[in-house]
Each structure stands twice: as C-alpha cells, then as structure tokens.
Amino acid sequence: MASEPELLAPAGDWDCIRAAVANGADAVYFGLPRFNARLRAHNFSEEELPVIVDFCHRRGVKAYVTFNTLVFTGELEAAGDYLRLLNAAGVDAVLVQDIGLVSLARRITPELPIHASTQMTITSPEGARLVHEELGIGRIVLARELSLREMEKFHGGEGAELEVFVHGALCVAYSGQCLTSESLGQRSANRGECAQACRMPYELMIDGVVRDLGERRYLLSPQDLAAVHEIPSLLGRGVVSFKIEGRLKSPEYVAAICQVYRKALDTALAREPW
Numbered sequence: 001m002a003s004e005p006e007l008l009a010p011a012g013d014w015d016c017i018r019a020a021v022a023n024g025a026d027a028v029y030f031g032l033p034r035f036n037a038r039l040r041a042h043n044f045s046e047e048e049l050p051v052i053v054d055f056c057h058r059r060g061v062k063a064y065v066t067f068n069t070l071v072f073t074g075e076l077e078a079a080g081d082y083l084r085l086l087n088a089a090g091v092d093a094v095l096v097q098d099i100g101l102v103s104l105a106r107r108i109t110p111e112l113p114i115h116a117s118t119q120m121t122i123t124s125p126e127g128a129r130l131v132h133e134e135l136g137i138g139r140i141v142l143a144r145e146l147s148l149r150e151m152e153k154f155h156g157g158e159g160a161e162l163e164v165f166v167h168g169a170l171c172v173a174y175s176g177q178c179l180t181s182e183s184l185g186q187r188s189a190n191r192g193e194c195a196q197a198c199r200m201p202y203e204l205m206i207d208g209v210v211r212d213l214g215e216r217r218y219l220l221s222p223q224d225l226a227a228v229h230e231i232p233s234l235l236g237r238g239v240v241s242f243k244i245e246g247r248l249k250s251p252e253y254v255a256a257i258c259q260v261y262r263k264a265l266d267t268a269l270a271r272e273p274w
Contacts, residue, residue, distance in 0.1 A: 005235060007265055008064070008163070008243040009258050013042035015251035017052065020061075023255045024262030027062035029095065031247065035075075035082060036066040050089045062092040066247075068117035071098045080108055087112045095141065096120070102135050115139040118165065121174050125154050132160040139163055141243065144170055148230065151237045161240045166227040167257055168245025172198040172220045198222075228260060231268040 009020035011030040020028045030052070031043045044052060049065075056063040065086055071079050079101060086094055087109040094112060096102055097119035105112055116122055116131050118141040131137045139161040142151065146164075154162060171178060180197045187193035201217035203210050213219075227234070231242065242265060244257050267274050 005239070005265060005269065006062075006241040007258065007261055008241050009254055010168075010244055010246040010249065011254070012247040012249065013044075013251075016247075016249070016254045017055070019251035019255040020258055021056065021059050023258035025061060025258050027064060027092070027241070028056060029064040029066055029243075029247075031066040032082070035069050035071065035079065046085055049085065049091075053089050053091055057090070064093045064095060064115065065091050066117070067094045067101065068097040068119045071101050076104065080104060083109045083112065093139065096137075099131075099135065102131075102137065106136065113138055115141060115163065116160075117141055118144055119177065121177060123150075123174075128154055128160060139241065141165075141241075143174060144225070145174060148233055148237070151234075151239075154238065162238050163241035163243055164227075164234060164239050165225060165245055166231070166234070166242045166261065167225055168249075170222040170225050172222055228264045229274065231261075231264045231274075235268055 004026075006026040007024060008027045008029060009016075009025035011017040011020055011028040017028055017030070032046060032049065033043055036043065053063045067082065067086070083094075083105050092113065093115045094105070095115045095117040096105070097117045099120075102114055105114060114135075114137050116137045116139065120131070120141075121143050122128050122131065122140050123143045123146060128140050131140060137160060141163040142154070144165050151164070173180070178194065178198075181193065181195040182188040184195070184197055187195045198220035199218070200220075202219045203217070204213055204219060205211065225245070234242065242261060244254075244261065246253060246257070264274060
C-alpha cells in the first residue's frame with residue numbers, strides 16, 4: 001500500500017501540469033493521442049512523454065498515463081508499441097480499462113505498474129479481488145457511482161490500493177460506459193470521443209404534451225462531485241489516492257482545485273478541524 005495519501009491532478013496540457021505541480025499535486029495523469037478517454041484534451045505527443053516524466057520526477061511528482069479505452073483486435077500491435085514506449089519513458093503507472101490490454105501488458109512489459117481505470121467499473125469487493133489477484137493490478141480506481149457506505153465493503157481494497165474521484169464531472173452512465181454519444185453522433189465514449197449528450201438540455205413529453213420545465217431542462221446531467229468535506233471519511237475507508245477530474249479544464253481550474261484539496265488532505269492527515 002502507498003505510504004502516504006496522494007493528491008492526483010488532471011493534466012490536459014503543459015500549463016496544467018505546471019499548475020498541478022506548483023499547487024500541491026503528488027501525481028498527475030494525462031493522455032497520449034491514442035487509446036485515451038479524453039481525445040478532445042490537448043494531450044501529449046510521444047516525443048514529449050519522456051520530458052514530461054522527467055519534469056515530474058525531478059519535482060517528486062508521479063506521472064500516470066491514461067490507456068483507458070477499449071482496444072480493437074487490429075490495434076493490438078500499436079497498443080503493444082505504446083506499452084513499450086510508456087515503459088521505456090519510466091511512467092509510474094498506466095490506467096487501463098480493457099482487460100485484454102492488461103494481459104498484453106503482463107506479457108510484454110511485466111514491470112509496468114497497472115491501475116484499473118474507473119472505466120473498468122469496479123463496483124464490488126469481488127471485482128476488486130479478481131483484478132488484483134488474477135490480473136495483478138496494484139491499484140483500483142473505484143467506480144464513481146459508489147457511495148461512502150458501499151466503499152466500506154472494500155476493506156481497504158481487497159489487497160490493492162484504492163483511488164477515488166473526489167471532484168469534478170459525473171456521468172449519468174456507469175463510469176462513462178455510455179452508448180448515447182455513439183448512438184446519436186457516431187462518437188464512442190468508450191473510445192475517448194464522448195459528445196456529452198447528458199450535458200445538453202432536453203424537452204420532457206408526457207402523453208404527447210411537452211411539459212414546461214422552466215430552467216430545469218438538463219434532465220440527464222448529474223451535479224458535479226465535490227467531496228472536499230469527505231476527505232477524513234475516505235481516509236478512514238482506506239483510500240490512498242484522491243483524484244480530481246478535469247483533463248479538459250484550464251490550468252487556472254487545476255491550480256485552484258489543487259489548492260483546496262491539498263489543504264483539505266493535509267488538514268485531515270493532521271487531524272485538525274476543517
């Protein structure tokens with residue numbers, strides 16, 4: 001298990017990485033141009049990868065790479081090349097959704113740490129135990145739909161480290177596994193191209209009559225997550241990594257949110273009142 005709880009920040013571009021590092025993040029997560037669930041983010045080129053890792057490591061910050069989309073059979077060779085690239089660059093872990101990709105990584109880059117992405121939809125202790133014991137995954141990013149009561153059942157991760165989202169956008173579907181975007185616009189959310197259909201306004205029709213909703217037209221959009229006051233409770237449930245959503249956000253956003261959660265985490269660790 002991790003020796004110290006970790007504040008994990010999103011990084012959609014270089015300015016966001018700098019903002020995260022300067023404002024208390026212990027780790028950052030970011031993507032490359034392929035195989036990541038936020039293709040609309042700026043992301044980083046293969047050439048930039050070792051520079052980013054070196055920048056982070058020189059400042060005592062870990063660098064995690066999102067490899068969190070489904071991989072098609074025809075892409076396995078390219079996926080293998082990516083795994084070798086990430087391993088050679090010295091990234092601290094890859095976040096993976098596809099179980100087949102985990103198997104591939106174990107064969108060609110066995111030393112590369114793997115984290116189970118929230119896209120893997122781990123919602124039960126049984127699922128956590130399976131991916132840890134049978135797939136050798138060292139950290140699990142729990143599904144964002146879980147309540148604090150449900151998290152208690154994990155008993156500290158069933159052998160794996162636990163990571164949870166504590167701030168940012170939520171999805172109306174289970175951990176982003178949504179077919180609406182692909183159905184409406186041929187953009188698969190499971191391939192990094194979510195059109196965020198749940199963030200759009202809708203009309204409500206009952207028995208053929210359109211109901212006046214006033215300002216309440218965002219029928220599928222859940223409120224964003226803000227768990228800053230639940231940090232002590234999450235620590236008590238064995239959570240070791242506190243993740244901020246937002247690889248499409250600005251560096252100003254990253255800086256501000258990192259400051260808030262850095263203070264909250266430090267206060268909780270010192271057992272001081274918030």
